[in-house]
Amino acid sequence: MEAKDALKIPFEATKKVIRVTKALFAPKATEIWWDKGIKRELHYRGKHIINAELCIGCSMCARACPVNCIDMVPTGVKKPRAVPKVRANECIFCGLCEDACPTKPEKAIKLTDHYSMILEDVTWDKLTEYTFEPENLDEALEKAKKMEELLEKKKQEALKKKQQAQQAKAKAEAGKEKPLAEKKPQQEGKPQKETKGEE
Amino acid sequence: MGNSISLAGYTFVVEETKEISGEDLGLLQEKLLQLNWGVQHPASGPMRLKVWVDGDEVVKVDPDIGYVLRLLEKLVEYRTWQNAIVNVERACFIDNFGTMTGYSIAAEKIADVELPKKADYVRTILCEGGRIVSHLIGLGSFVGVMGVHTPMQWALIAREKFLDAFEVYSGQRIATASIVPGGVRFEPTGKFIEKMVSAVDFLEKEFIPRYAEVFIDNPTLKIRSQGIGVVPKEKAIELGLAGPALRASGVASDVRKDYPYAAYGELDFKVVTKEEGDAYARYLVIWEELIESAKIIRQAIEGLPEGEWRTKFPIKVPAGEAYVNVEWARGCFGFHLVSDGGTGPYRLKMRAPSFANLWAMPEMMKNVKLADVPVIFASLYMCHGDIDR
Numbered sequence: 001m002e003a004k005d006a007l008k009i010p011f012e013a014t015k016k017v018i019r020v021t022k023a024l025f026a027p028k029a030t031e032i033w034w035d036k037g038i039k040r041e042l043h044y045r046g047k048h049i050i051n052a053e054l055c056i057g058c059s060m061c062a063r064a065c066p067v068n069c070i071d072m073v074p075t076g077v078k079k080p081r082a083v084p085k086v087r088a089n090e091c092i093f094c095g096l097c098e099d100a101c102p103t104k105p106e107k108a109i110k111l112t113d114h115y116s117m118i119l120e121d122v123t124w125d126k127l128t129e130y131t132f133e134p135e136n137l138d139e140a141l142e143k144a145k146k147m148e149e150l151l152e153k154k155k156q157e158a159l160k161k162k163q164q165a166q167q168a169k170a171k172a173e174a175g176k177e178k179p180l181a182e183k184k185p186q187q188e189g190k191p192q193k194e195t196k197g198e199e
Numbered sequence: 200m201g202n203s204i205s206l207a208g209y210t211f212v213v214e215e216t217k218e219i220s221g222e223d224l225g226l227l228q229e230k231l232l233q234l235n236w237g238v239q240h241p242a243s244g245p246m247r248l249k250v251w252v253d254g255d256e257v258v259k260v261d262p263d264i265g266y267v268l269r270l271l272e273k274l275v276e277y278r279t280w281q282n283a284i285v286n287v288e289r290a291c292f293i294d295n296f297g298t299m300t301g302y303s304i305a306a307e308k309i310a311d312v313e314l315p316k317k318a319d320y321v322r323t324i325l326c327e328g329g330r331i332v333s334h335l336i337g338l339g340s341f342v343g344v345m346g347v348h349t350p351m352q353w354a355l356i357a358r359e360k361f362l363d364a365f366e367v368y369s370g371q372r373i374a375t376a377s378i379v380p381g382g383v384r385f386e387p388t389g390k391f392i393e394k395m396v397s398a399v400d401f402l403e404k405e406f407i408p409r410y411a412e413v414f415i416d417n418p419t420l421k422i423r424s425q426g427i428g429v430v431p432k433e434k435a436i437e438l439g440l441a442g443p444a445l446r447a448s449g450v451a452s453d454v455r456k457d458y459p460y461a462a463y464g465e466l467d468f469k470v471v472t473k474e475e476g477d478a479y480a481r482y483l484v485i486w487e488e489l490i491e492s493a494k495i496i497r498q499a500i501e502g503l504p505e506g507e508w509r510t511k512f513p514i515k516v517p518a519g520e521a522y523v524n525v526e527w528a529r530g531c532f533g534f535h536l537v538s539d540g541g542t543g544p545y546r547l548k549m550r551a552p553s554f555a556n557l558w559a560m561p562e563m564m565k566n567v568k569l570a571d572v573p574v575i576f577a578s579l580y581m582c583h584g585d586i587d588r
Contacts, residue, residue, distance in 0.1 A: 043370035043385055066282035094376040096282050099384065111370070 047114040048132040052140035054108040057081040064100035077144040086132040268587040291582040294329035297527035299378035305536040306380035308521035318382035323462040333528035344573040357406040360398035381512030424478040428575035438559035441552035442530025443484040448476035454526035478578035553581040
């Protein structure tokens with residue numbers, strides 16, 4: 001190595017250090033796209049949103065699914081008897097479940113424009129466990145239970161009313177037995193005549 | 200022993216006077232060399248050509264397919280009438296609208312469902328969009344196999360505009376699942392029409408003049424592809440070629456014109472034919488069809504009627520069968536659909552144009568130079584998903 005080259009070494013080293021420090025504070029060449037909240041188009045078929053309050057548990061979406069990735073999870077309540085659960089690993093995002101959903105005007109299962117589906121430390125088990133589940137299931141279940149209770153109350157009330165009405169009727173009938181007995185034979189007599197004529 | 204040629208029992212005339220067959224072929228190993236063109240060859244795609252060469256001359260070609268077999272015809276039997284489209288469209292992802300249209304028309308024929316006019320027009324727009332997308336890749340890959348990759352990049356830029364339009368329409372760029380029995384799935388919104396028009400504008404004003412200036416009538420390209428893989432008119436019919444390859448041999452066969460489906464009967468377009476029948480003619484047919492398709496899209500958008508775009512399709516279809524042909528990007532695609540009165544198809548047979556072209560290829564590749572194999576292969580404009588299904 002000559003003396004001239006040896007002199008150049010510290011000069012070039014400082015050049016490199018400056019370049020590296022510049023690069024550290026420079027704006028990034030690549031973007032982290034999932035932070036940006038980019039809006040996709042109108043019909044974009046991304047992550048599912050399942051609204052358990054709207055769902056009626058008819059399992060039409062599970063039947064429409066071409067890859068059978070929708071499971072109907074039983075809820076234990078009467079109104080949505082079962083709620084869809086989408087296995088995200090198998091879903092092909094065709095959107096046919098949305099087409100099949102019969103709830104109006106808003107669909108209970110919808111494909112949204114959320115497309116960031118990131119899993120960290122992915123293993124096969126984690127992937128198979130990754131599902132789209134109804135977000136407001138607990139609230140919906142509580143509501144459904146309340147509704148059921150209300151319905152039961154109403155039913156019981158209705159039953160009571162009926163019983164009362166029957167009792168009232170029975171009392172009333174007991175008072176007016178004679179006029180009813182006169183009417184009945186007249187009503188029954190007409191159809192008997194008609195059948196005779198037909199024969 | 201273990202020689203696949205002798206096992207198959209082929210005979211070759213290597214020298215004019217001497218005929219060699221069977222076990223004796225083993226002695227000719229120095230002269231006859233078997234090459235594997237593919238599966239890892241950049242131009243072949245997921246398929247293999249066994250090429251026997253004598254020096255630089257190709258003696259025999261044997262295609263070896265099945266690398267992307269997905270049993271689509273069988274899978275359809277496990278689907279309902281509506282969601283079978285996701286299997287049908289995957290015959291070839293590049294032009295997925297043509298296959299979905301054919302299947303839907305067949306299902307509508309069996310069920311005796313009448314379509315609203317708007318659905319027909321939207322189908323026409325989408326089918327032509329798919330054809331353009333497919334032809335762009337065909338053009339790019341044809342020049343690409345000769346070692347020039349610029350046209351592919353240009354074609355992909357133009358293709359991207361159409362994919363954007365498809366995304367606005369259906370929500371996906373490639374596997375759109377947008378055409379179902381009983382119409383089309385989504386409303387053709389104003390934004391979709393806008394995007395489609397802008398894509399066609401880009402194609403006609405930017406891509407076509409720029410591409411035509413460089414890669415059409417290009418002397419180097421002509422030297423490489425003119426007079427190679429020539430198929431005369433009679434032989435093209437005999438071999439059963441399909442699509443642009445058939446039209447390049449002078450046969451004006453186009454299902455859109457001969458048996459109009461969707462809205463093609465009401466639109467004005469011409470069938471592109473060439474007389475030469477060589478690789479360059481096939482390239483030019485693809486190129487001119489691209490221009491023609493852009494015109495069809497403009498006409499269909501102008502004539503787009505108002506009204507419903509989807510009618511109710513019954514869940515259970517009465518027993519019966521239908522055979523429907525559609526002009527797909529790569530040729531005439533046949534659908535034989537059988538119903539047994541259930542909730543889904545009983546059987547679907549797909550007649551694929553690329554498959555027909557593939558088995559015509561060994562005939563065309565006899566006594567050509569080894570370097571011409573990729574050129575003929577690319578000029579036939581085949582899709583591997585379509586060959587295997």
